[in-house]
Amino acid sequence: MIDTKNIVIEEIKDFDHKLVEVIKNLEKKNLGREVSINEWVIPVIIRYGKIILIKKNKNGEIMGVCEMVKKWSDRDTAFIHSFYINKEYRRLGIGKKFLIGIINILKRDKLKYVELTIDPGNRAACSLYKRLGFTVKEVRNNEYGKDVNRYLMILKL
Template sequence: MRPIAEGDLPRLARLDEDVFAEHAYPFFVLRQLYDVHGEHLLVLDSEDEGELLGYVLVGTQADRNRSWILGLGIDRRSRGRGFGRQLMAEALRRLRADGVGEVRLTVEPANTAAVELYASLGFTHLDHRENYFGPGTSRLVMVLPLRP
């Protein structure tokens, strides 16, 4: 696991498209997320260092009161092997070390795997929002306080 490098962007875009299909970030958005939050974008290499196995992207407010998980994805063939948990655990470790107050995320309510993963890391349900990303896209908002 390591922070992303600029040269990984095409591979990141391929993985994001494979994981999220029509909901993947357009390349120019990934590029700009990298420009702004690159140091908080962690990737997992495959053993042969070909394609990426997974990534997590975190955005943090300037005052460090709150971060958001902006993306988490694991290659379809590599799920259920602990990689999602590893990426999230490392992202949370870094946020705690940076003194961030809390971390939030949104998730599709029917996405059991993701909801279970977040709950097992201590995230709790904060809100259920209809039309969060536009008509027909309801999202669960989850939160994890990071400071004692």
């Protein structure tokens, strides 16, 4: 069992090669090779967007990762590019805790909306997002390739 008392949600401010490697490997393991970002993109999102981690404790293992950018044409809107919990920590309430923490960071930063795209067949994530108030704003057909359709979900912060 995990001791949830010491769980830490933190934004990455500084990074080194080792941290980038850890995230890169978590990406591949949890999202697969096609979707995962790598050492060419992770530093860019840290510097120009935001990466938030959920960790077992201050210096502990990373249990989940969230990568975000802001919308160029509407600075009140953030977009969650990826959000995942490492496989061995799923179904323990950590995803929900993490998403609540992320929403609080966005509110602190005075964002007004957060959006994300989701595979309509992803029951786990759909159910978590809906539970926290996200709604389906539109369907984006062929968003990431032919027949790769996605729901665009939105939450008013």
